[in-house]
Amino acid sequence: MTAKFKPMMFEMETDRLILSLWKDSDAPWYRELVAERGKGMPTMETAHENITTLRNRASESGIALLTIRRRDEGDYIGYCGLIIGRSALEEPEIAYELFRRVHGNGYATEAASVIVDAAVATGRSKLWSTVRAWNAASFRVLEKLGFERHHSTWDEDGEIVWSVRELQKNSKDVQEYGG
Numbered sequence: 001m002t003a004k005f006k007p008m009m010f011e012m013e014t015d016r017l018i019l020s021l022w023k024d025s026d027a028p029w030y031r032e033l034v035a036e037r038g039k040g041m042p043t044m045e046t047a048h049e050n051i052t053t054l055r056n057r058a059s060e061s062g063i064a065l066l067t068i069r070r071r072d073e074g075d076y077i078g079y080c081g082l083i084i085g086r087s088a089l090e091e092p093e094i095a096y097e098l099f100r101r102v103h104g105n106g107y108a109t110e111a112a113s114v115i116v117d118a119a120v121a122t123g124r125s126k127l128w129s130t131v132r133a134w135n136a137a138s139f140r141v142l143e144k145l146g147f148e149r150h151h152s153t154w155d156e157d158g159e160i161v162w163s164v165r166e167l168q169k170n171s172k173d174v175q176e177y178g179g
Contacts, residue, residue: 004090007062008082008118014110019066019080021058022051026067029076036100062122063092068111070102077102080111082119086160087128092119094129094165096141108141116145120167127167133159 012019022030027047035041042050058064065081078098085093094115096108119127129147131138139161147163154160 005062005122005124008064008122010058010064010066012066012114012118013071014114016071017107017111018069018071019111019114020069021064022054022067024048024051026051026076033078033097033099061089063089063119065095066115068098068107070107077107078111080108080115082115082127085128086130086162091124091126091128094119094127094145096138103137108137109144112141112145116165116167125167127165129163129165130160131163132157133161139163 010021027044030051031041031044031047054065061084063082065079065083067076068078068080069076078096080096081094082092083095085095087093094112096112098108116127129142131142133152142163145165147165150162150164152159152161
């Protein structure tokens with residue numbers, strides 16, 4: 001990990017959510033979440049390998065995708081966190097994916113808000129997001145978090161919209177959670 005940045009917190013809570021590092025026991029629901037993308041369900045072995053990779057990357061880089069569990073219900077609803085992705089460790093991407101059954105409840109905005117605060121706490125000054133042009137729900141979340149569209153790139157699956165958020169020492173300027 002670059003000594004320039006502090007590692008982000010790997011355990012966080014909001015009023016309704018608990019975010020934490022991946023465990024092997026997350027493999028079954030992770031498989032179901034990936035299957036919602038419409039390209040098949042990964043094997044249990046692949047799911048475990050992916051979870052191990054996510055944990056290893058977290059300890060190496062100091063940033064992570066974290067699982068999201070609803071506090072009252074106790075169920076896992078997706079993940080949110082910081083990744084290198086198409087960007088760089090110095091200016092990572094925020095990423096999130098939630099089960100469709102929980103869309104529209106403000107959970108993505110709520111989870112991403114604490115991730116933005118965690119990025120500020122690491123000492124970073126900029127976050128990126130890359131979202132497929134068709135994903136209107138993700139653009140609504142990013143808008144609430146203060147991200148602005150920057151540019152687009154294209155790959156074999158179409159347009160990727162890059163959005164950016166300049167970070168300040170106090171990111172409490174993030175709008176209140178909403179759907």
